[in-house]
Amino acid sequence: MSTNDTETALPTAAPATLAHRFSLLHDKADDDVIDSTLRAGVELRGATPWILMFAIFVASIGLNINSPAVIIGAMLISPLMGPIVGIGYGIGIFDFALVRRSFVNLGIAAAISLAASTLYFLLTPLDEAQSELLARTTPTLWDVLIALAGGLAGIIGMTRKEKSNVIPGVAIATALMPPLCTAGYGLANGDWSMFGGAFYLFSINCVFIAASTVIVIEYLRLPHRKFVDQRVEKRVKRTLLAVVLLTALPSIYLAIQLVDNEVFGNRARQFVRQEFGTGTTHVVDTRLDPLRRQIELTLIGARMPQSAIDAIGKRLPQAGLAGASLVVHQAEDSKVDVGLLKADILADIFRDTQQGLRERDGSIVQLKQELAQEKAKHDSWRQTAADVAAEFAAQFPHCGDLLMGRALVAAPEAKPAEEVPTLSATCKTALKPAEVERAQAWLVTRTKSPGARLVLMAPPRRR
Structure with a gap:
């Protein structure tokens, strides 16, 4: 080729x-x-x-x-x-x-x-x-x-x-x-x-x-x-086409309405930016109603004359907003009432002070309750320690120099330290292993603490 x-x-x-x-x-x-x-x-x-x-x-x-x-x-x-x-x-x-x-x-x-x-x-x-x-x-x-x-x-x-x-x-x-x-x-x-x-x-x-x-x-x-009668086949196709069209028509209307509302909104916002975006007057709120074709504004700052607002409203058709209406709300007086402002500030200060006092009083009451609970625990422990020491002395009269307190048990870094009841005594003669075991079991039961310790020491030797 x-x-x-x-x-x-x-x-x-x-x-x-x-x-x-x-x-x-x-x-x-x-x-x-x-x-x-x-x-x-x-x-x-x-x-x-x-x-x-x-x-x-x-x-x-x-x-x-x-x-x-x-x-x-x-x-x-x-x-x-x-x-x-x-x-x-x-x-x-x-x-x-x-x-x-x-x-x-x-x-x-x-x-x-x-x-x-x-x-x-x-x-x-x-x-x-x-x-x-x-x-x-x-x-x-x-x-x-x-x-x-x-x-x-x-x-x-x-x-x-x-x-x-x-x-x-x-x-x-x-x-x-x-x-x-x-x-x-x-x-x-x-x-x-x-x-x-x-x-x-x-x-x-x-x-x-x-x-x-x-x-x-x-x-x-x-x-x-295939149908023998071709008219039936055509009727089926026409029915299907009618159902499709009847289903689509409302959505077409809604789509046109949606597009119209979006166009109105975009043009209205652009119009507000152009007409009210300069000067000493500011727009703080804009509400658009596409169905009523209404633009509603709230202004603060220097008060605009009604004649100026009317002149702006007449320019709506030039911005593609023919038939739309402009509603403007303004404050009656732009001056600040200093006396009222001071009263509001003082009221806020008083309210904050009262709230702080209430919080402080609540904290004081809570601390007093915690302190009372700690004092009650301390007094109860002192009485228990005295009773335990007296009972031990009665069981083992040849042991003296009794010390009863709470000792902090050193623990690995992964575990917190723990306080356990500890009884220390100096015995003239060493206790038998069975007696030591019985005394340890008694101390655990008496103090209701599984970690209670019994420390027995021999008297120092004379030189």
Whole structure:
């Protein structure tokens, strides 16, 4: 082949290579394997309902304590994807018995999830709605796109020969469980707007995951049942399209509203910075109400004339805030009342002094109590020591120079030193071993101290 022939062949080979690289057919699993895999995921029996309940409890706890890590963990073990994909697969191959079975299993799964999450939120003492809960109450067009893209990725991963980690990622991205848990929170607290918003988000995920499954099944040309009457097949497709559109329309409206609110907020904050960011007047609080198109400010510092505020309000349309209103609150007098300030300072000093005196008196009382307890212990020990010495002298009259006290026993560095009762005596004649043992046992019993020591010494020799 000549050089010119090679240059001519390259442009035609490149599109073929590109088409092969993006083809979904060359690594597709066998049709029977795909069919059995997707049908097996539909059923909700055996261990699956238990796993679902525990996953719902984990997700509810994560939403309750506002922990994204816990919520993600719950989504990874959730078995909700199977029935939803089963609905899409059944519609794609026109197996309406499979569609009905998938709907039944999805309904059971949703009922179990709502019951478990409602029960948890009825029992938990943490009843405040955290940000992770509130984030699942206003679905928008972006949630539709996430569900559609996630569903496409999920069904493509399920139809491959080599299975990958696509499904856990899809479960996290589409977030099927948190909306159901949020709906359970709405039921537990009687908040029907939260319940409706969360359940709508769950419905979006279900519809668009199923729709994406139908799209991929059609593209892969999997074997499906053909209708004798083509009108019935067209009616099924039109119904699916209508369900998809009806599900998406509210989210489109909410997305437009969200974008409009964000644009209003950004323009309003920029307007406030430009108009009130200089001079001796300062903005201490800004409240924006996108629905009422209202900007409410609280100012401190030098008082602004009403004419200046009106002039600023007239510049709102130039900043893209046509139809917005400006409400400004100012202090009536910017002068400081020195007398009132002094009274406040003196009141604070008096209050702090009284608190310090109360704390000091409490410490003195506590120290007196501790001192009295130590004195009582000392007096009791002195009496006990005198009695022990007298009793020992009565038992061993040939022993004298009795000393009774507490000795500090040296201990290794790892252990604290210990004080033990110690009796020291000088005996004219040495005691027998049995007598020494009996005297030691008596001293331990008498002082109620296992570490009590008996020290016996012989008298010094005369020279």
